Amino acid sequence: MDRRLPPREGEWIDRSQPVEFRFEGQSLAGFAGDVLSSALWAHDVRLQGRSFKYHRPRGLYSLAGHDANVIVEDGRRTNMRGDLLPITDGLDVYSVNTSGGLQRDRWRIMERFDRFLPVGFYYKAFHTPRWLFPHYENQMRQVAGLGRVHPGNAAVETPKDYAFCDLLVVGAGPAGLAGAIAAAEQGLKVLLVDEQPHPGGSLNWQWSGNPAAQEQFGGMLEQVRAHDNIELRCGTQAAGAYNDYWIALVDDRRLTKLRAKAMLVATGCFEQPAVFQNNDLPGVMLASAAQRLLQLYAVKPFDRAVVVAANSDGYRAALDLHGAGVEIAAIADLRHDGEPTGLAQNAADAGIEILAGCAIAEAVPSGGKARIQAAAVCPLEKDGSLRTGSLRRIECDGIAMSVGWSPNVGLAYQAGGRFRYAEHVAQLVPSSLPDGLFVSGRANGRFELHDQIADGRRAGLCAAAHLGRFDGNLPDSPQHQASPPSHPYPIFSNNGKKNFVDLDEDLHLADFKNAHQEGYDNIELVKRFTTVGMGPSQGKLSNSNAIRILARLNGASINETGTTTSRPFYQPVRISHLAGRRFHPQRRTPLDGWHRQHGAEMMHAGAWMRPEFYTTSGSTRDECILAEAKNVREHVGLIDVGTLGKILVCGPDAARFLEHIYTGRFEKQKVGRLRYGVACDETGVIIEDGVIARLAEDRFYVSATSSGAAVFYREMQRWALIFGMKVTLINATGHLAAMNLAGPKSREVLAGLTDADLSPDAFPYVGVKEATVAGARAIVMRVGFVGELGYEIHVPASQGWHVWTSLMEAGRPHNIRPFGVEAQRLLRLEKGHLIVGQDTDALTHPFEADVAWAIGKDKPFFIGSRSLDIVKQQSLDRKLVGLSFPAHRSGPLPQECCLIIHEGEIVGRITSIAPASTLGHPIAMAFLRPDLANVGAKVTIRTTDGRTADAEVAAMPFYDPDGARQK
Amino acid sequence: MNVAMNPAPAAARRSPIHDALEARGAEWRDVNGTTFAVRLRDEPAGDDIPAAALCDLSGLNQLGVKGPDAANWLSTAGVDVPADLYESRPLPSGGRVVRFGAHEFFLEDGIAGSKASELSEQLGFGAEQVYRVEHQDATFLLTGPRSLDVMAQTCGIDFREANGGRAIFTRVAGVSCALLPETIADQQAFRLWLDPSYAPYLWEELVVIVESLGGHVVGAGRLFPDLPA
Amino acid sequence: MKILNCPINGPRPLQEFHFGGELRPNPLDRKDGADADWADYVFNRDGEPGVKREWWYHIPSGTWFIAERDNVTDQFQRTYLYGAEQTDG
Structure with a gap:
């Protein structure tokens, strides 16, 4: 059956672009601009999903992304929602959460066991007998969950970027448009975002019959488009607000990290459902959903409908539907006094029966429950309960609910806004907003169109004033004069167990009474025990009613009952968006290419890449490592130690400073000599070891561990401030290449490349010289290292390649071979050299590690000395x-x-x-x-x-x- | 400490991303003792600067000096010493000197310049209260109309509010950099200085982003057409 | 992402910084007390809610400074270089 209507002014579909897609194996056609749910409904496919627990048939409900009734997957992507997913050629999707397809879902039998599945049942069942639990667990894993993740999916890199603006306006409805224009006129750079593919908000679907409204809409759109100061981004959600107006903006391509100076929340409200028996079946929907379906997608929602209303919006919706050919059997108005405006007369003139002081008690399903066939309407007592003795059955295939609104202000909460319940609008409105945060329009409790626009303009000017760009008079905020747009308690119990409060979690009214009976009487406890608001739609359509129910059960006010904490994200965000390009900085020495060219097996060493060993064909890893080590002991080897920390400590207080940092003595260290040093933290635990070489009276060259160098340098900087010493610290770690030439032939290899005198007297063990090696300015040190004669050579990084290759060339007649990290580790272990962080842990002090000899005698102080005095006694x-x-x-x-x-x-x-x-x-x-x-x-x-x-x-x-x- | 003069020629210098440029078929040219990749194999033909252009200038002579007497020492040596923190001033014969700290300066010669390398010789292994800060920074230049978009994907600074001619110490794609916004051939450009051990990583990240925006990696010849032969 | 106003580099996102713990007395002034007092200095920190004086480090420029932060509202109140408490950062 084709429910598509002739073209309508302002429709979002493009009839010149037909689209073919598949749903549950069935081929269907729609138009570009359709979302899945609208295209399906156009073919009268009303069964579009199955609920989480009971697998009840579900269909279109909000058509705005506020419900999660329709979730589909296509084998590659999952978690796509029917009212947000645009149809494209080749789209081939299936509903999640079924066994055997949507129609024949085997799990629909769950509903028969509903008496065994009350709220919180899983806390009480399944734990005995214990041996059965793994079986239960397996079964539950099969049944529960929505969608499948496919591990075979290739990683996707999405571009994340930063953006900046003066004012972020969230929501391009009447208030947002007006606010953006007002702010831009004062010179602010405005970013205006809207989650829908087109701007306009409710102006797109709630005022279609109103030419004055449409003209105003057109005018504002033109202004926004023309203004240089306004950037408009549609299809973009403000996913979360973080500190200092750092907002995550998400569209289908990327995540933008926006820094705004101020934020205007003009996001409107979520229309709220009424709670009655079977209020979840396909055909029952929010009135705004019916209007969206009609106006944006030109689909006739129903043939014959009953509207349950508690405000003017319901009447407007009824009239819109009537104008499109839907037979409106009746409007059940929850208010005993009915609709106060002229809309009541308009409805009567259109031949619509108005039943004041009446509610829908039940939606009557047809066989199989995939549709409804009637609404059971009954009058309300003065206390709001149903007078079920006077039930009247009205045939219909659709029920549209317009009983109230809940402000979409999670973002404002996250930015530090606080709200309180206001009786005159029967909704939460701002009670305090931090500097730079503004709320306007329906989210601020202003419901008349002219009020929304005026309120938006006010907020835009306030933002400009806050940023010092406007010093004129700020207009007052218009007050809502009309009757409350929301009913205070649109919840009706008829002793049925299928009057749903939360459709995601299949929670019905009795569940809340049961939870309350068990003692969960606080909103935080009710949330966690019942799981209300914890499903994919995160309570957009359920939190408000849950609070109303709890307040009544406690005999308390809404303000006393409170609300739970709103957290990001507003709508689900793809993990690939959050990951972005995955920046993982990596460090390489200047010799990295040489190692790879010569068969090195590279390994991660902290942030660095280092050669683990060099492969030789025919040898195993262990054989290669041992061969490298033997070659060092017998001939000569060369290793890249460029990852070592290299810190210069200079100035008149340099030696004194080092004596504070390290356990040892340095004041009397001779120029041209180096010594091994150990540094501790204040608890006396070893944090660093290395070599301290004295280049001059006021210059020391410190080698620190590769993994600890950056932190050590940073801490040195701080200690220098605390001790108030005249010392200049320089971190040269990445700027100097370093290599260690080790083995009995090392002197011969180096001699021809340097101007320094290498004879044992001129350059003894633990000596250090500044010299030239292979034409590069170098620091050369004789350190213990691997326990052979050896020279460690540090040169500017850009010359590292030249020096290394020169040494390798000079070493050829002497059997030189490069050696890697593993061979180095082996050789050093043979000499009993400890590795800080491997042979020491977070509690190791010098006495345990046998390096107490490195502690200088009679030192008045070094970092950790006082603690070591205590530890020494133990x-x-x-x-x-x-x-x-x-x-x-x-x-x-x-x-x-x-x-x-x-x-x-x-x-x-x-x-x-x-x-x-x-x-x-x-x-x-x-x-x-x-x-x-x-x-x-x-x-x-x-x-x-x-x-x-x-x-x-x-x-x-x-x-x-x-x-x-x-x- | 004696320093014998070395009769051998100075050791050859290599960009930290030499291998990445070699893989792109770099045409190398020696300018003033420094080697540059003047042209790359897949560069677009012509002289235009692409939408976003990334260029490696890592051969330029650099010198860092730090210490209570650093400003004085430079001034005596004929350098126009920047007064404010992060301020950049030109060096005689091309290049710039930037104040990196209260008592710390960074000098980089232009392609044809020599002041920084002369002062480096003069400083030797150090002087009284003036200490050498070893600088072997990679120097990347990013320019073109979309260069701002490349920065937007890697750096959280609002460049619209940045002072011209001032260095900015921040993070680019997770790596600490000193950034200097400048203008080259009337285009907005960004000069990045960073620890050379991070250069291969950052280069690869920038290349991916530049190319995704329709830009190109270019040789130095594209941005400095009067490169001496 | 919170903004922290570095006294040298100006306002930057928190990601550019490293938190260095609370500002504590100079150990040189504490080392001559009793063992128990020294242990308290080394291991214990002040957990009271209120305005904390904290060490923060701007990583790209290597700048240490002090920030005063109300840890109840999580608002930075002022920042200054160590030893420069008398002037505003």
Whole structure:
């Protein structure tokens, strides 16, 4: 059956662009500009969804994105709603939440079990017998949920951007348009957004029969379009308001992070449903939905309708429908005195029967419930209850509800606005708004069109005044004079259990009474126990009535009952929009390309990429690592240590400053010498270690750990302020390339490339020189590092490539090979060097880690010294020791963090382990209880598969204990 | 501390995104001891600046000085020292000096300039109360009518309200940068200075965005047609 | 996203900053007291609602400063460089 009407002025469909689509396997046609629900209704397809719990048939309800009756998916995308999804050629969608399709949904049987599914039933059922729970859980997972996410979907990068404006106006209806124009005229840069594809708001569908209104609308639109100061964005929701007017604007392409200086909320209201038996079936809808269907999409909503009204809007809707050929059987007016304006007469003139003081008690379904066939109307007692003895059945295929409005002001709440219930409009209105926040139009309780426009203009001028751009007289806000546009209690109980308050969650009136009976009498508790407002439409059509119900149950006022917290997002936002382009900064040394070209297996090391090892064909990873390490000990190796922190500490107080930061002494350190330093935090825990080289009386060059450098530098900056010292700090970490040339042949390799005298007397162990290497200005240091003769060379980053390749070239006759992070780790472990953060944890102090020797004697103060004085008095729980495993062994090796067990107790854990070493057997570093930590003592470690491995406590360094090789 | 003079030539310098430019078929040219990619293989023909143009200028000589005597030292050396924080002033023979802190300055030569590199030689390993801040920053230039849109996708600064000729320290695509809005060939442009270890990452992000807006990566020759041969 | 007014760089989104904890006394002034007092200084912080004086760091420019923030309303009241309490930031 074709419900499409002839072309109407202002319709949103483009009849010159027909569109073919599929719904539930059925091919249908519509027009560009149709949304799924309108195109379906045009074909009289009224069953468009199934409810969450009871799988009741559902159809079009708000046609504004305020309900979530119709949710579809297409195999790729899900969570698309029928009243927001434009139809496009090739669209092929199915309803979510069905088993076997919409018509034959097997789960519709759930409704028969409704007495076992009262509110909160899942808190009380299913926990016994316990062994059945996994079965219940599986079943529930099949039944519950809306839509499927497809893990195979490719990642999408969407552009997120920043934007700025003076005033954000949310909502391009009459108040928003007027506000934007008023503000722009005062020179403000205005961004005007509206979630619908076209501006105008209610002017598009509520005033179609009113030529004066249409002319005013046209005039305002022209002004907005022409004004340089106004940018209009349709199809854009203001998804959430965050601090300092930072608003997330979302359209179908991207998310914009807007910073406004002020915000005008002109978002209008959500029309509210009446609560009566079967008020959820297809054919029952909000009057505004019927008007939208008629005016925007030119679809005849019903053949014969009953309108239940409590305001003038209901009468206007009835007249609009009547004008389009819908037979209006009656208007049931909840008000005993009926409609006070001339609209009552207009309705009577149109032959519409008006039943004052009456309500709809029930929508009578046809077989299968996918349509309605009648409305049961009955008079209301003075107290608002139904006089069910006088029920009258009126045949109809549609019910339009116009009983009230709830302001769409979540955004205003989020921006710090507070609201109170006002009797004269029977809705919430602003009670306090922070600076820069304005609310106007229906959201502000102004319902006459001229009032909405005047209120919008007022708000625009107030915004301009707030930003110092208008100092004239501000107009007063017009007061609503007419009768309240909302009924205070449009909720009718007829002892049925299908009078729905929340359609998303299938909550009916008795559920609230039951919750209240169980003691959930506070709005926050009622929300969480019943889940009202927690479904996809987030309470747009249910919160208001829920509050009214709770207030009545408590015998309290609406203001006393309160409301729950409004949170972003206004409408669902795609996760791809939130992710955007996913900026994950990564750091690379200047030699990154060289490593990759030479077969390096790159690994993440914090924010950096580093070579783990260099692949050689035919060798396993472990073989490569061991070969690299052996080559360092036997010949010479070169490693990129460019990720190291490099900090210059300069100035007259430099040495004194370092003595405060580190545990050691530096005042008397000779120029041209370096020493190892340990830094602690105020609790005495080790946070950093590194090398401090003295380049000059007033210049120290500090190497810090790769992962800790940025934080360490930042903390140094702060300590310099606190101590008030004359010190200049410079962070050169990314600006200097660094490489370590290590091995017995390193002197030969370097000699030809530098002007520095490398003879042992001129350049001893722990010496530092500033020199030229391969033509680059360099700092050269002799550090312990991997325990061989070696030179660490730091040069400006842009010259790093040249210096590295020069060293590799010079090293060719000497068997030079590059080595990576893993080989470095192995070599250093052989020397017993700890890694801060791996061999130490958040509680490790120098005494446990055997670096107490780094604490300077008789120092009056360093960061952590006072704590260490206290800690020193306590006995040690653990200490870092070396462990040695037999060369020939079977069974698994432990990994880092495996536990050392003694007599059933945990007495330690592995911190570092090398499965193969240049010594010919596995070695490890571990924490161990001191009484068990004598050299030679046997330990047992539990491996990850539950077996055990044996080891022996060994002295560290494992390799070259006297350090002869590195000197 | 003695510093022996090195008879060998100065070590060659390389942009931190050398590999990315090489992959785009860069034509390299040495200008004043610095190597630039003057043209790239897939650049559009002609002289026009595309809707958004991204260019690497990472070879320019840079010098940082910091310390209580830094302003004095520069002034004595013939530099017009900026008085205000973040203010930029021209260097003799091209380029600019920017005040990065109360006692910190950053100098960058223009393509044909030499002041920064002369002062770097003069400073050597440091002087009294004037310390070298090692600067090997990547220098990216973004220009064209849509350059503002590229910035809008990566940076939260409202450039309409930014003071001309002032450096801005902020974040671009998550990376700390110093930004200098300027004008090149009558077009709004943005000069980005950043730690070179982040340069390959930021370059890739900017390229994706520039190209998505219909822009191009260009060589230095497009923006500086009088590049000396 | 909250705006924080850096005394050097002006108003910037909070994302550009690192929070450095509450402003605390100089440890040099506290180190000579009793062990229990030192432990209190090291481990305990003031949880009282009210105007807090806090360390904040502007990451791109490396600037430390003090911000006074009412942690009940979460409003920054003023910011200034360390040691410059006498003048407004």
